[in-house]
Amino acid sequence: MVSQSPRSQSPTPLALDPRRILDMNYAFASTAMLVAAVRLRLFTHMAYKVLTPAELATLAHTEPGPTERLLKGLEVQGLVEREGDTYRLTSLSDHFLVEGKPGYLGGDTLAMLDYLPAWFELDRTLCTCQPYRDLGDAATSEAFFAPRVRDLFPLVHPVAKRTVA
Template sequence: MTRDTQRPDPGPLLALNFGFARARVLGTAVELGVFTELAGGPRPAGTLASALGCDTVALTRLLDALADLGLVTGDDDSGRRLTALAEEYLVPGRPGHLGEHFTEVLEQWDNWGRLTDAVRTGVRGNRLGPPRERDLHPGMFAGAHPLAAPMAEAVVAELGLRPAGRVLDYTAGSGEWGIALAADPAAEVTAHDTPGLLAVARRHAVQAGVADRFAFVPGDFGPRQPFADGSFDTVVMAHAGRFAGPEETARMIAACARMLRDGGTFVYADIMRADPGGPPLPRAMLDLSLLVNTRHGGLRDPADCRTAMEQSGLLPKQTVTRGLVTALTGQRR
């Protein structure tokens, strides 16, 4: 008995082993529209099942599981209702909605099921490809705006990037970096990305009240540079390099450098490997995700990114890390 009581608690392992089921509960609730329906007010399970076209007994079990996860509360007497967490992030149309991003991540399900083969063989996934295919995955590249916007605002303030002058948000995504820079009334921001993502960036710029400072220019990230050399005072390339791979990233950095005026500022922001002594956070899991879901992607070392900047005629300057995001700046020589 003494030996049994001295063993470590296996609880964390049991929770880890069952983690896939929790993710699937969330995904099923999003797919069925549970959060959308409950946003209208409390409902007993039977009423909710009729509205969603579900089996009452099965939906009751799903609701009980959602209660375990802290997303639903109440009972069938008082009605099932959303918790504050679900109200904030899981109801479509709300400013904090993250459902599209969660759906995109859950669509990686089959690729993660091939992880064992990927580790044995080194054969990568190909679900997420080159930058021109960003429109195929809007939830991944523009679906996390409620999380990304405060981060971009904080980094812009810490780096002292305003006033930014003529700005190119080269990989605009949901528009968070251009919006943060457009807090300066004199800024002129050009948002560049694939057409579907630009529609998302435009919507967020309108909501932020800065759309009058924006131009929206669609592109495909092909070999042709979208703007003339020296066109901008500030160029931002955010959250693209880890998906694209080293060679494609270096090509895009070089294009951004050419579009800067002499003395202009380049901002490269992404989730990267931790600098020595920095907090690791869950970067290893994200790096593994890039193995199973991308053709060439992976987390980059900040030093490698600085080297790519130098090779493109940029003088590396500041480095700021907020949470998982590292922003590097460089000055056009």
């Protein structure tokens, strides 16, 4: 049997797969895991040595059990790999998430702490035409963009130089 949606007037099968919507609902969890790992400097701690969850927890001043659960989540995301009882970085996380490396994107990752509240107020912005933050104001704009420019400069500067040349 097929039902009609009053808005679309298109047939809707009884057995729809909700995975796309559920993936959207829980996409924040990937960002939250990444932010936590960057804040705790897990990738930097793991950059030069494979570590057990307990060893990493000692370095990061966290508890071993929750640290291991976070590592399992990061493994699903393709950011760490498990080897027996130890974890190591993947090429992706080694290149972009280790502090001090030219491609470091940890600052951009932490910027999500500023971005997400604004996105979750999008409905308010649409109803009021009032932006979450006024980037037309010079002081607000500078405070917002300066850290982003600092974080992304090492990545975009070489591209800009090649483009101009």
